[in-house]
Amino acid sequence: MPASGGEYLTSKDGILKVVIIIFGVISFALTTVSGYRGALGWPFAAFLMSWVITLFVFFFILVNLISKMDCGVPFEAVDFCFSFIFFVFCMSGSIVLSIYGCSGSKNCDERIAATIFGFLTAILYFVEMYFHKDNAPEPLKYLTKVNGIVKIVVVTLGCIAFALLVAGGYHCGRDSPCTSGRTFALATYIICWSVSVIFLLIYITGLNEKIGGSFATADFVWAVFSFVFCLTASIVLACYIDSGGWSRSRLIAADVFGFFTTVAYLIEAILLKKSSGSILPS
Template sequence: MGESGGAYLCGKDGWLRMAIIVFGIIAFALVAASGYGGAFAWPFAAYLMSWLISFMSFFFILTTLSTKMECGVSFDTVDACLSILLFTFCWFGSIVLAIYTSCHDNRNGCSGNDGERIAAIIFGFIAALLYAVEIYFHQGDAPAPTKYVITKNGIIKSIVITLGCIAFTALVAGGYECTARGDQPCDSGRAYALAAYVISWSVSVILMIIYFTGLNEKIGDKMANVDFVWSVFACLLCLTGSIVLSCYLEGNTSPYRGSRRLASAIFGFFTTIAYIVEAVMLKGNIKGEIFPSK
C-alpha cells in the first residue's frame, strides 16, 4: 500500500476503500431498517463490523496516523489481514441473509422488509467482491501463511466452505423436523444430513485456519495426508447426507421451507463434487504412505 494522506485519497487504493465504505454502510443500513432480529442479527453484525473497521483503517491512513502505528508489524500487513477477515464477514453474512430472506410473509409478493433485505444482499456481495479486489491488489503485504487463500488449494477449500455453509444454513432455515405427528425415520434422516453438513463444514474451516495461520508448517508433511483423507471422508459424508435428505424432502410444511430443503440437498451435492475436486488436487501432495504400517 505505502501511500497515505492526499496521495492515498487520490489513488486507486483510496477510491477502492471509499467504495467499500459506501457499499458497506448501505448494506448494514438496509438490514437495520428491515429488522435484524433472530437469524438476521449475524448479517447485520457482519456488515456493521466490516464497515466500522474499514472506516477506521481509512481514517488512520488518510490522516497519516498509520505511519505512527508500527509495533513490530507494519500497518500495511495488518490492513491486508483485515481485508481477508472482512471479506469473510461480508461474504458469509450475505449468504446467510440470502437464505433467510423470503416472500412468505406476504401472499401477494414480497413485503417491504424483504425488498430492503434483497437490496442489502446485493450491496453486501458487492462489498465482499471489492474486498476480494483489495486482497488481490495487496497480496504482497499479507503475511506468507495468509497467501494460502489465493493458491489453487486455498481457492478450492474456500469454495468447499462456502458451499457447505449454504447447504447446512439452508437446511436449518427450511427446518429438519418433518411433521407434527412425528415421523421418526424422516426426522432422523434430516438430522443426519444436518450433522453431516455441519461436521464437514466445521472441520474444513479448522483446516483452513491451520493453513491460514501457518500451523501446517509445524505439523509437517503429514498435514497433506490428513487434508486428503478428510476430503475423501467429507465427500462420503456429504454424499450420504444429501442422498438421505433427498429421500425426505416432502413434509407437512409450507412451500418456502420445502424450497430451502431442496436447495440444501442441491448444494450438498455441489459440496460433494467440490470435495472430490479437492481430493484429486491434494492427492499429488501426499508424502509417503497415508496409513504407514508398523
C-alpha cells in the same frame, strides 16, 4: 507504506477501498430498513463494524496518519488482516440474511438487496486480500493460494447447506423415515463442515508446518471422505424434499448447496492430489 492523498485515491487500492466503503454502507443501511431483530442483529453488526473500521483505515491512509503510527508490524500486513476479518464478517452476515430471506420483514426487496450487497462487499474484501497477498503474514498467505481459496469455498458452501436445512425444517414427524434421512444429511453437513474449519484454522495458524507431510495426507483423505458422504447426504435429502417441513424452498436450496459443497470437496481432493503428487503413503 501505501501512497497517501490524491495519489492514493487514484490508485488501484484506493479506488477499491472507496467501492468497498460505498457497498458497505449500502449493506448495513438496507439491513436496517429491512429489520434486524434476533439473529439478524449479526448481519447489521457485521456490516456496520466492517464499514466503520474500513472508513477509519481509509482516512488514516488518505491523510498519511499511518506514517506516524508504530504498530510493530508493517501497516500493509495489518490492512490484509482487516480485509480477511471483514471478509469473514460480511460473508457470514450475508449467509444469515440469505437463510432468513423475507421472513419477518415487511420490506422484502430491501432484505434481498441487503443480501446481494453483503455478498458483493464480502467478495470485494476478498479481492482486496488478494491484491495485498504479498503483504500477508506468512501463515495467512495460504488464503491467497488456490488450495486456500477452494478451502474457503468449501467452508462457506457447507455452512450455507446445513444452515438452510435447519431453517427449512428437518423434522417430519415421530418415527418417520423422512426425519431420519434429513437428520443424516444435517449431521453429515455439520461434521464435514466442522472438520474442514479445523483444517482451515490449522493452515492459517501455520501448525501444518509443524505436523509435517502427514497433514497433507489427512487433508486429502478428509476431502475424499467428505465428497462421498456429502454426495450421499444430498441424494438422501433430495428423496425427502416433499415430505413436509417449514419451508420447501429452503430445503431445495439446502440440497442444491449440498451438491455444490460435494463438487467443491471433489475439486479440493483433485488439487491436493496434484499439488502433493503421491499423497498417500505406500
